[in-house]
Amino acid sequence: MFKLAQRLAKIPPYLFAELDLLKKKVISKGIDVIDFGVGDPDLPTPRFIVNALKRAVENSERQKYPSYEGMMEFRESVARFYKRRKNVKIDPESQVISLIGSKEGIAHLPLAFINKGDFVLVPDPGYPVYFSAAILANGTPFKLPLMGDNNFLPRLEEIPRNVARKAKIMFLNYPNNPTTAIATKEFIKEVIDFCKDNEIILAHDAAYSEITFDGYRSHSFLEYDSGFEVVIEFNSLSKSYNMTGWRIGFACGNEEIISGLLKVKTNVDSGVFEAIQVAAATALDYGDKVIDENCRIYEKRRDVLVEGLRELGFKIKSPKATFYVWCNVGGSSIEFTKKLLNKTGIVVTPGIGFGEFGEGYVRFALTKTVNKIQEAIERMKSSFSKDAF
Numbered sequence: 001m002f003k004l005a006q007r008l009a010k011i012p013p014y015l016f017a018e019l020d021l022l023k024k025k026v027i028s029k030g031i032d033v034i035d036f037g038v039g040d041p042d043l044p045t046p047r048f049i050v051n052a053l054k055r056a057v058e059n060s061e062r063q064k065y066p067s068y069e070g071m072m073e074f075r076e077s078v079a080r081f082y083k084r085r086k087n088v089k090i091d092p093e094s095q096v097i098s099l100i101g102s103k104e105g106i107a108h109l110p111l112a113f114i115n116k117g118d119f120v121l122v123p124d125p126g127y128p129v130y131f132s133a134a135i136l137a138n139g140t141p142f143k144l145p146l147m148g149d150n151n152f153l154p155r156l157e158e159i160p161r162n163v164a165r166k167a168k169i170m171f172l173n174y175p176n177n178p179t180t181a182i183a184t185k186e187f188i189k190e191v192i193d194f195c196k197d198n199e200i201i202l203a204h205d206a207a208y209s210e211i212t213f214d215g216y217r218s219h220s221f222l223e224y225d226s227g228f229e230v231v232i233e234f235n236s237l238s239k240s241y242n243m244t245g246w247r248i249g250f251a252c253g254n255e256e257i258i259s260g261l262l263k264v265k266t267n268v269d270s271g272v273f274e275a276i277q278v279a280a281a282t283a284l285d286y287g288d289k290v291i292d293e294n295c296r297i298y299e300k301r302r303d304v305l306v307e308g309l310r311e312l313g314f315k316i317k318s319p320k321a322t323f324y325v326w327c328n329v330g331g332s333s334i335e336f337t338k339k340l341l342n343k344t345g346i347v348v349t350p351g352i353g354f355g356e357f358g359e360g361y362v363r364f365a366l367t368k369t370v371n372k373i374q375e376a377i378e379r380m381k382s383s384f385s386k387d388a389f
């Protein structure tokens with residue numbers, strides 16, 4: 001009786017929901033599943049952040065409607081974080097807003113700037129929300145292939161002129177989910193210039209900015225002064241501090257873009273619970289050690305998984321960032337995922353779920369202990385070989 005809007009029909013089903021069904025089937029057969037599927041840290045939120053929330057929630061002043069843009073206390077902590085960790089100066093008053101997780105901001109941005117038919121440039125493979133957010137705003141997503149032979153950076157020269165002229169937003173994400181690629185400073189400069197020339201908003205999703213290894217530190221797209229002319233950078237406490245369930249992130253950068261996004265948000269949500277903002281400010285100000293510890297944990301897991309996969313015959317680059325491993329399986333990613341699950345009880349995410357150019361790869365999330373990773377490698381060694389696939 002009730003017909004869904006046409007725009008919803010254009011959105012492919014959310015991949016993780018389908019995977020969950022498949023996984024449930026295997027679990028119901030009594031198989032002990034090792035799930036490298038969804039990128040949700042297995043580590044708990046650190047105690048001092050939980051305690052900060054507890055204290056804040058007791059204060060009745062913190063129980064009221066929050067402001068739309070976020071508390072000054074939270075936005076100032078974002079500015080301090082960017083100065084300390086990225087050497088970027090941000091005005092907390094006009095260049096930062098709180099978000100109910102970075103996903104929320106990413107999903108709402110096109111509503112602020114896209115008219116029917118405008119192009120939204122989206123990386124493929126990529127976090128599925130860029131594509132669906134473009135559709136929900138009646139925009140036209142245009143895919144930017146991220147290919148291994150270009151270090152998973154888009155080739156800007158391949159964007160047709162008429163598309164670049166009609167594009168209003170370009171989404172990018174480095175360190176990248178799912179490919180684990182990182183952006184060089186040269187590339188960042190090049191893409192900022194491209195967006196300036198074509199008057200495109202550069203929406204940089206930096207959700208994994210702090211999860212880096214081997215001494216590498218990721219770059220903010222706001223490191224360049226010219227970044228402030230076109231960039232809105234999304235960031236999140238979810239991955240850096242094991243706070244996925246808390247739903248808090250932020251957007252910072254160009255004032256006009258920030259205020260456009262805020263105008264949408266003012267009409268659809270009422271901000272982030274203040275007690276969560278206070279705890280998040282504590283994390284941003286005092287959580288550098290947590291980030292370091294997390295990185296060490298993921299780095300160790302990465303080493304064990306990469307080495308094991310290499311022993312199994314897979315050729316993979318060891319990632320410098322994110323908590324994923326992007327593994328070339330040389331064939332259908334869905335077939336590989338299904339066979340792996342059925343034969344070994346191991347869940348990975350098929351690359352095609354992140355877009356057509358993710359085909360041929362699967363993604364492992366490093367959200368399992370070293371012991372579990374070792375067990376998974378053993379299972380694969382005994383009942384699953386790359387060549388058999």
Ligand SMILES: Cc1ncc(COP(=O)(O)O)c(C=O)c1O
Pocket residue numbers: 039100101102103104127173177205207235236237238244248249
């Ligand atoms: C690339 C990327 N961006 C954004 C998000 C959303 O993070 P959150 O909404 O928890 O801040 C995720 C979550 O998995 C992600 O992988």
